[in-house]
Amino acid sequence: MxxxxxxxxxxxxxxxxxxxxxxxxxxxxxxxxxxxxxxxxxxxxxxxxxxLRNARLSGVRVEADTLTIGAATTYRQVLDTTLPGGGAALAVLQTVARGITGGPQIRNRGTVGGSAAWANPSSDVPGLLVGLDATIRVDGAGGHRLIAAQDWVTGAFRTARAPAEILTGITAPTRPRHRFGYVKFKLAESSWPIVTATCLASPVGNVVLSVGGAFERPLRLSLAGVPADLPERELRTLLAEQIAAADPTPWTDVLADGAYRARISPVIAARAVQQALAKDPNSGEEPWTSN
Ligand SMILES: Cc1cc2nc3c(=O)[nH]c(=O)nc-3n(C[C@H](O)[C@H](O)[C@H](O)COP(=O)(O)OP(=O)(O)OC[C@H]3O[C@@H](n4cnc5c(N)ncnc54)[C@H](O)[C@@H]3O)c2cc1C
CATH class of the missing domain: 3.30.43.10 (Uridine Diphospho-n-acetylenolpyruvylglucosamine Reductase, domain 2)
Structure with a gap:
């Protein structure tokens, strides 16, 4: 054209x-x-x-145990959300929104759905959605489809969305009793992520983890019953084995090459797990952690 x-x-x-x-x-x-x-x-x-400005697709809602994020919800709107009951899912989403670089301009204009649709391997959102076990809704002339976040990104800058479909919303379980960790490794305050890790830990130590930034598609891992005092070296080894077994395609861009990203991903992932497991759920403290 x-x-x-x-x-x-x-x-x-x-x-x-x-x-x-x-x-x-x-x-x-x-x-x-x-x-x-x-x-x-x-x-x-x-x-x-x-x-999409008039399409009424922005806003965050909590219903029962489900967090719903309209596709056109900006990072600013996420940060301004004060809804009770958003659980670990809303807490980690707000941590991500707070850490988006580019300053107020990007937080005020950039949207969660836009980042998911863009599917840049170096963005925070695609990996976050996998860690949240989110579901993505797309609407087309023939109706709508629901796509698991794990199946959403099909490659670098590619998604399961057809050209005539619109990403309209994202849902995720709120996980009210889970704790979370989110770690973003980047070169400088103003740079984009090189590796991100999102971790949600259940009260009995079942851990779901996603690694973003390092690979063409975000990687989902799960660890059952991880002891909170597992030494970091052992945790890294465990995660490195799982990552190697998944055999993901490393992502290279101007910020870092794929081999480097792959090498540091168990380190960043281990930090996110440690954040999530750091607090005693019976201590009466706020049950979520943030970086
Ligand atoms: C200076 C700067 C710093 C940034 N820092 C970060 C960072 O730290 N971490 C990070 O993750 N990202 C970062 N970003 C990227 C930012 O997150 C994204 O730019 C933003 O979230 C994209 O949303 P948008 O609404 O602006 O998308 P748009 O620019 O409107 O759209 C992006 C793409 O998605 C498509 N699209 C958008 N919405 C939909 C939809 N609902 N359905 C179908 N297709 C759609 C568009 O056609 C386009 O191809 C940064 C960007 C800039 C410019």
Whole structure:
């Protein structure tokens, strides 16, 4: 496409998906922190820009034991959420939102759904969603599909979403009794992540862990009944074995090469596990940790 794209800001999903099916190379616009620079550099030249601003897709809700995040929810909205009952899931999401680099501009404009749809291996969100055992909803003209976060990213910058589908929302179990750890390793305060690790630990030490940034697709690991006092060296060895067994494809970009990322991923993962296991659930302390 060489001309000026058509712009539309539909007020609902049905209208949005109908417009998408009529376009040849549509682009969904959420916060625009990635899409707008791409269009400015002319590396992306869609025939339709479908702006989600009026589609009522932003906001965070807690119902029963489920956290729901609208696709167009900004990091700022996540941080401003004061809902009770969000459990470890909301706490770790807020930790991630707080740590997004780029300052207030990116936190005010960038969205959780935009990051999930972008599927940059170096982003925080894809790995986080795997660690939360989240489910991603996409809507198309034929209805909606629910996709497990583990199956969402199919490769670097690739997802299970079809071009005429919109990511509309994300749900995750709140995990009210779990504790969490989130560790992000980066070169400098202003740089993007090199490796991230999200860990949720149940009261009896069952641990679900995801590693992001290091591989083309986030990696999900689980450890049953890990003792809180397991020496760090043994924990790293255990995690290194699990990562090697999964044989993920390392991710290389300008920040770090894949071999380096793969080598440090057990170290970062072990730190997240230690954070999650650090506090005694019977101590009366706030049961979640943050980095
Ligand atoms: C300076 C800077 C620092 C940053 N730091 C970090 C960081 O530390 N960690 C991190 O993880 N990220 C970081 N980011 C990336 C940021 O997280 C993402 O830019 C943001 O979350 C993307 O959301 P957006 O709404 O702006 O996406 P957009 O730019 O609107 O869209 C991104 C892509 O996803 C598609 N898309 C968006 N929404 C949907 C949808 N609902 N359905 C289907 N497709 C959709 C668009 O078409 C586009 O291809 C940074 C970005 C910048 C510019």
């Amino acid at each position: 060489t001309g000026t794209p058509t712009y539309a800001a539909p007020t609902g999903i049905a209208e949005a998906t109908a417009l998408l099916t009529q376009a040849q190379d549509p682009a969904v616009l959420s916060g625009g922190t990635m899409l707008v620079p791409e269009m400015s550099h002319r590396t992306r030249r869609p025939d339709l820009v479908l702006d």
